[in-house]
Amino acid sequence: MKTIKNLLWTIFICISCGAKAQVKPSFSDRLKLITEEQNPLKNVATLYSAIRDLKLxxxxxxxxxxxxxxEVALSYLRKSNDTEFEKYIGLIKNKxxxxxxxxMASERLLKDRSRLNYAEVLAKKTVDLYESYKDQPLARPATFPIEDWNRFMVMAAYPYYQVYAEILRxxxxxxxxxxxxxxALLNKDPQNVLQSSLDVYTALLVSQGQQEKAYQILLKQASIGKSSLEMKALLRTLTVRKMGNKKASVFLDSIEKNISPSYKTELLKKMHTDTSAPDFTLLNLEGKKVSLSRMIGKVVVLDFWATWCAPCIASMPAMKKISSLHPEVVFLFVATxxxxxxxxxRIKSYIEKSGFPKDTLVDSPxxxxxxxxxxxxxxxxxxIPLKVVIDPKGKIRFKAGGFESDTELMNELETMIYIAKKQ
Incomplete structure (x- = not known):
């Protein structure tokens, strides 16, 4: 799954790569030093030494x-030194x-649920500044093609407005x-935006008395199997209001059943036929050995993930839900x-905070x-993330990478597990 930060960074790097001069490869080393260093003063020293040594x-x-x-500005933000943060933001030439x-700064504060009033100030500055230059030709780097610039300006509107909306909420x-x-969602197909955006949008519609508009969006997403857990819960609430509890349950169950056959047809085409799952023995977080060979006779789902992987973390609520629905299946979360x-x-710290996944094995280098x-x-x-579904005979039946939405992942895995059991 993409995040707002990932999307914006992709746009930003493309803009920066439009610069006409090629910089020595060691520029990336200096940039990495700044992004990893916690001391802002050291980052300032690295900034000016990079300009001097690389003759920028x-x-x-x-x-x-x-x-x-x-990046120097962000290092000051992490230390809550807003004066220096704003100073270095002000030194950036390109709007x-x-x-x-x-x-990036306002999203970081939002993610940490820290200093949300200041996050709102920064997010408003972001959209105000964006709206002030988006139609101004002089804002475009001289060597950046105007067609690409116009396209990027349209793309940038989404993360800027979306982060501001989430902070305001x-x-x-x-x-x-x-x-x-x-x-943020203007002229966008709901199927092509981030799941979190629709979570926020539909919840806001309901809070502002536009239940029917929210209901239609939620119903459409549910019918194609691309709802989040939050969207499913909201859809159930609205459906119960419309139909009553009993009719709502029957209606929503029918939607789920209609999705299953199409998933099964598509996944059968992707099924591995005769690939043995490589055996392994890894330590869990308690230091005990866990061997795949001891799982013969059961369906096993391997989830390759990492603490730094945003889509991996985003998929965890859905993995928690589906693993609770299938106690007969062995779910092994391989931190790699x-x-x-x-x-x-780092792995232990993440699991202590989130409470999941406790069945984690460590794939050490x-x-x-x-x-x-x-x-x-x-x-x-x-x-990563990568899910691998192994049948009771120890054969790999499916590999599923990436993450788009909770419901999509759950429907996909539900069907993969069903097929693997039948092999």
Whole structure:
């Protein structure tokens, strides 16, 4: 699943890559230093040493310097030094780059549920600044094609308005939040926006007395199997109001049953025929060995994930729900691609905060090759999250990567488990 931050960063990098000058490869090393360093003063030193050592020109390399300044600004935000944060935001030359970093900052505060009043100030600055330059030709970098610039301006509106809407909602300003949620989704197909956006939009519609509009959106998403758990709950509430509890249950159950056959038809085409699941033995977080070979006779679902992977974390509520519905299935959550010596403590910390997933195994890197994770390599994991469904005979039947919505993942896994049981 994409996040607002991922989407915005993609747009931002594309804009920055439009700069005409090529910078030495070590620029990325300096940028990495700043993004990983917690001390803002050290980041300021890295910023100016990078400009000096790499001979970054204030005109030809303006975009790259903007990125460094933006990251320095974020490091001050993390320390709640708003004066220095705003100072370095103000030093960014390109207005698009300014709005990008303002938006990243407001989204970070929203995610942490920290200083939401200041987050609202930053989000408003973001949309006000964006609206001030989006139609101004001078805001476009000279070497960036105008067609691409116009396209990016349209794309950028979505994360800017969406983050502002979510912050306003968090601050209990639903009426204003709905206006910006509608701006974010203007002329967009609900199937092509983030699940979280529809969560917020439909909830705001209901809060502002537009239940029928929300109901139609929720019903459409449910009929194609792309609802979140929050959307399903809201749809049930609205349906019960319309029909009563008994009729609502029958009606919603019929929607679920209509989805299942289409999933089954599509997934049968993707089923692996005769691929043995590589055996492995990993330690769980209590230090006990868990071997796949001991699971023969049961359907096993492997979930390859990492604490730093936003789509992995976003999929966890759905995984928690479906694992609770299938106690007969073994769900093993394989934490992989966790770099650094404190990997296990990071995993434990996440699970302590979230309470899930407790059945986690740690795919530690090879001592000879620290960037190679044995189980991930054996299962040819190229991206996470990745779900692998293994039948009772130890054969891989399905691999499902990525994450779009709770309901889609649950319907997909529900059908995969059903098919695997029959093999």
């Amino acid at each position: 020109d204030t005109v030809d390399n303006a975009e790259n310097i903007d990125v460094l300044k933006g 698009f780059n300014q709005t990008s970093y303002l938006n 968090a601050n209990k300003k639903d009426k204003q939040a709905l206006l910006y949620a509608e701006k 691609q966790e770099q650094g010596k404190d990997a296990v403590s 090879s001592s000879e090759q620290p960037i190679q994770f044995p189980v991930s390599t054996a299962y040819k994991v190229t991206a």
